Amino acid sequence: xxxxxxxxxxxxxxxxxxxxxxxxxxxxxxxxxxxxxxxxxxxxxxxxxxxxxxxxxxxxxxxxxxxxxxxxxxxxxxxxxxxxxxxxxxxxxxxxxxxxxxxxxxxxxxxxxxxxxxxxxxxxxxxxxxxxxxxxxxxxxxxxxxxxxxxxxxxxxxxxxxxxxxxxxxxxxxxxxxxxxxxxxxxxxxxxxxxxxxxxxxxxxxxxxxxxxxxxxxxxxxxxxxxxxxxxxxxxxxxxxxxxxxxxxxxxxxxxxxxxxxxxxxxxxxxxxxxxxxxxxxxxxxxxxxxxxxxxxxxxxxxxxxxxxxxxxxxxxxxxxxxxxxxxxxxxxxxxxxxxxxxxxxxxxxxxxxxxxxxxxxxxxxxxxxxxxxxx
Amino acid sequence: xxxxxxxxxxxxxxxxxxxxxxxxxxxxxxxxxxxxxxxxxxxxxxxxxxxxxxxxxxxxxxxxxxxxxxxxxxxxxxxxxxxxxxxxxxxxxxxxxxxxxxxxxxxxxxxxxxxxxxxxxxxxxxxxxxxxxxxxxxxxxxxxxxxxxxxxxxxxxxxxxxxxxxxxxxxxxxxxxxxxxxxxxxxxxxxxxxxxxxxxxxxxxxxxxxxxxxxxxxxxxxxxxxxxxxxxxxxxxxxxxxxxxxxxxxxxxxxxxxxxxxxxxxxxxxxxxxxxxxxxxxxxxxxxxxxxxxxxxxxxxxxxxxxxxxxxxxxxxxxxxxxxxxxxxxxxxxxxxxxxxxxxxxxxxxxxxxxxxxxxxxxxxxxxxxxxxxxx
Ligand SMILES: [Zn+2]
Ligand SMILES: [Zn+2]
Numbered sequence: 001x002x003x004x005x006x007x008x009x010x011x012x013x014x015x016x017x018x019x020x021x022x023x024x025x026x027x028x029x030x031x032x033x034x035x036x037x038x039x040x041x042x043x044x045x046x047x048x049x050x051x052x053x054x055x056x057x058x059x060x061x062x063x064x065x066x067x068x069x070x071x072x073x074x075x076x077x078x079x080x081x082x083x084x085x086x087x088x089x090x091x092x093x094x095x096x097x098x099x100x101x102x103x104x105x106x107x108x109x110x111x112x113x114x115x116x117x118x119x120x121x122x123x124x125x126x127x128x129x130x131x132x133x134x135x136x137x138x139x140x141x142x143x144x145x146x147x148x149x150x151x152x153x154x155x156x157x158x159x160x161x162x163x164x165x166x167x168x169x170x171x172x173x174x175x176x177x178x179x180x181x182x183x184x185x186x187x188x189x190x191x192x193x194x195x196x197x198x199x200x201x202x203x204x205x206x207x208x209x210x211x212x213x214x215x216x217x218x219x220x221x222x223x224x225x226x227x228x229x230x231x232x233x234x235x236x237x238x239x240x241x242x243x244x245x246x247x248x249x250x251x252x253x254x255x256x257x258x259x260x261x262x263x264x265x266x267x268x269x270x271x272x273x274x275x276x277x278x279x280x281x282x283x284x285x286x287x288x289x290x291x292x293x294x295x296x297x298x299x300x301x302x303x304x305x306x307x308x309x310x311x312x313x314x315x316x317x318x319x320x321x322x323x324x325x326x327x328x329x330x331x332x333x334x335x336x337x338x339x340x341x342x343x344x345x346x347x348x349x350x351x352x353x354x355x356x357x358x359x360x361x362x363x364x365x366x367x368x369x370x371x372x373x374x375x376x
Numbered sequence: 377x378x379x380x381x382x383x384x385x386x387x388x389x390x391x392x393x394x395x396x397x398x399x400x401x402x403x404x405x406x407x408x409x410x411x412x413x414x415x416x417x418x419x420x421x422x423x424x425x426x427x428x429x430x431x432x433x434x435x436x437x438x439x440x441x442x443x444x445x446x447x448x449x450x451x452x453x454x455x456x457x458x459x460x461x462x463x464x465x466x467x468x469x470x471x472x473x474x475x476x477x478x479x480x481x482x483x484x485x486x487x488x489x490x491x492x493x494x495x496x497x498x499x500x501x502x503x504x505x506x507x508x509x510x511x512x513x514x515x516x517x518x519x520x521x522x523x524x525x526x527x528x529x530x531x532x533x534x535x536x537x538x539x540x541x542x543x544x545x546x547x548x549x550x551x552x553x554x555x556x557x558x559x560x561x562x563x564x565x566x567x568x569x570x571x572x573x574x575x576x577x578x579x580x581x582x583x584x585x586x587x588x589x590x591x592x593x594x595x596x597x598x599x600x601x602x603x604x605x606x607x608x609x610x611x612x613x614x615x616x617x618x619x620x621x622x623x624x625x626x627x628x629x630x631x632x633x634x635x636x637x638x639x640x641x642x643x644x645x646x647x648x649x650x651x652x653x654x655x656x657x658x659x660x661x662x663x664x665x666x667x668x669x670x671x672x673x674x675x676x677x678x679x680x681x682x683x684x685x686x687x688x689x690x691x692x693x694x695x696x697x698x699x700x701x702x703x704x705x706x707x708x709x710x711x712x713x714x715x716x717x718x719x720x721x722x723x724x725x726x727x728x729x730x731x732x733x734x735x736x737x738x739x740x741x742x743x744x745x746x747x748x749x750x751x752x
Contacts, residue, residue: 037700037704037706039708041706041707042707042708044712045692047420067700067704068696071676072675072676072696075676075696076678076697082694082696082697082700084692299444300447302451302452316421317459317460320448320458321452321458321459321460324443325415327443330413330415331417331707331710332417332418332419332420334707335418335420335707335711
């Protein structure tokens with residue numbers, strides 16, 4: 001993997017760059033749609049390419065490990081071959097799901113023992129085997145195994161959790177650096193900054209993570225219940241320390257305003273289930289604000305779904321039709337809304353990139369932030 | 377509407393023809409995907425065009441009348457404008473749903489009073505107002521209001537029901553012929569043959585329907601529980617009488633074998649929920665037989681979904697991946713299976729047409745019928 005920092009904004013810390021992987025180029029800032037078990041829910045691969053214009057998607061190691069499982073993925077030749085997506089894939093390490101989804105997890109210095117939420121079977125994730133698992137999945141970007149403490153954790157818990165994550169990181173890096181890719185393309189490994197809502201811990205963690213000088217770095221453990229201002233502060237603290245010449249990935253964030261605010265603080269990569277999850281529920285993000293398409297007010301509104309939109313559905317269909325699909329519980333409603341929201345997110349980061357390159361990002365961002373949160 | 381009978385098979389009664397409507401041409405035999413409330417479940421319009429290659433879709437008057445309702449459809453400029461489908465649309469008359477879905481229906485010579493299955497509201501369908509409703513929906517082909525008796529009805533019930541349907545037909549035709557289209561394209565009206573499982577009633581009904589000399593004719597009340605051989609016999613009896621120079625539409629039929637058998641008996645048009653409904657349940661129709669994709673046996677089968685298939689997914693994805701989507705309850709599984717099944721149905725009728733034109737239909741059909749029902 002290679003990263004080129006093309007431009008840093010003159011008024012903010014926003015950056016425009018480009019990541020090159022063996023599966024293609026990724027302009028940054030970038031948003032990565034979440035493909036939990038190997039499919040971005042409700043979206044055909046060709047629509048991800050042509051409508052959403054996604055450059056990279058994310059897969060969840062916990063889910064893929066349990067189903068279809070490593071045997072199937074290995075026989076398939078990796079996730080790209082399995083799901084037909086030929087552009088880059090990043091996988092998380094499974095830590096977040098082990099702590100949020102699985103039953104009876106047992107944490108030790110060795111790793112995390114857990115029971116599958118599907119069938120109760122017993123499994124163990126360690127810093128080493130999550131590297132092996134992600135190698136078999138075939139991710140272009142592999143994430144370190146971390147513990148992600150709740151947003152309201154106290155200092156002591158956040159400190160101990162960070163220390164554990166740091167120890168795990170060292171073991172993960174050793175495993176990664178001593179093993180080869182399973183398939184015929186290269187893979188890279190990103191460590192994750194933790195430290196809860198405590199600037200001194202975040203600083204310490206960022207310094208530790210930076211010391212490994214990996215090809216990219218991630219910020220984890222945010223957007224887990226802490227106030228937004230705290231999240232922004234943590235991002236600032238961390239990005240002051242993380243190397244400038246490496247991409248920075250803010251995990252699991254967020255709504256369109258969060259994304260612009262984080263870009264302005266120097267973040268390059270994002271993922272979030274919000275565009276698809278909220279889309280399935282009838283919530284549309286647009287550059288003019290948020291639409292609840294199930295609302296009665298759209299019943300006879302024959303204006304386009306989003307006149308400024310960037311997928312072909314935005315002008316093909318009216319709000320009235322999309323509302324009708326949701327009210328009638330037709331699958332096509334969630335499908336269209338998911339594609340719309342993802343194409344909006346991809347447009348947002350692409351436009352941010354353009355504004356950064358033109359030195360017009362700061363004013364554009366301020367204007368957008370006012371509009372994006374409006375309820376239409 | 378115009379119909380040209382291009383060719384009649386030399387060994388069977390199979391026919392190849394072409395229907396011309398103001399929304400485009402329909403080669404026959406043809407299969408019409410069912411778009412119940414204005415969307416073919418789980419399928420984007422562009423995929424209906426490009427993957428399924430559908431020429432015409434069907435809308436359900438009962439569902440569309442209740443939701444989104446005529447006000448919305450009229451303001452939208454008709455169903456084509458509402459749902460973005462610019463090729464022909466046929467609507468049923470709502471009779472079948474009134475008798476199968478609605479609550480507390482009350483049948484009289486005047487029509488059918490019923491309560492909505494959605495909110496219990498009271499409505500009345502008459503032979504006249506279902507014409508008016510279908511004019512507002514904007515169907516290219518409007519169906520007569522009929523009563524469809526159960527497949528095991530006795531002679532007396534089937535006779536009375538047929539008599540009622542015939543009286544309603546006269547009123548429907550009078551209404552249709554004395555009214556104009558609501559939009560800027562022409563509409564046509566098909567009467568429906570009834571008569572249960574009784575050849576003498578079917579003959580009588582076919583003669584009565586033929587006497588109106590409409591632009592097309594339909595056969596209703598079949599595939600409602602009677603044995604397949606009875607269905608085929610009724611089709612033969614009726615098609616001996618219906619005019620040769622008009623298309624014949626067998627309503628609600630059926631599986632791929634049913635369709636080939638009916639084509640060989642002179643039917644030109646079909647609709648059925650089977651390809652989409654069974655597809656959503658993981659049942660795939662292929663030219664080699666039927667696949668239950670949820671079966672464990674496909675878990676590590678990396679061969680294409682359907683090596684002979686005609687949609688782009690058939691070779692993009694493996695059986696293993698599609699099974700994984702179903703097992704993981706990902707929306708994309710039903711989406712892919714629905715498109716596959718519809719594209720298979722469209723291929724089947726298109727290939728039948730080619731074989732008819734080459735005078736090779738009979739042998740081809742016999743070979744296909746043996747394969748289509750196999751369980752793979
Ligand atoms: Zn859109
Ligand atoms: Zn197919």
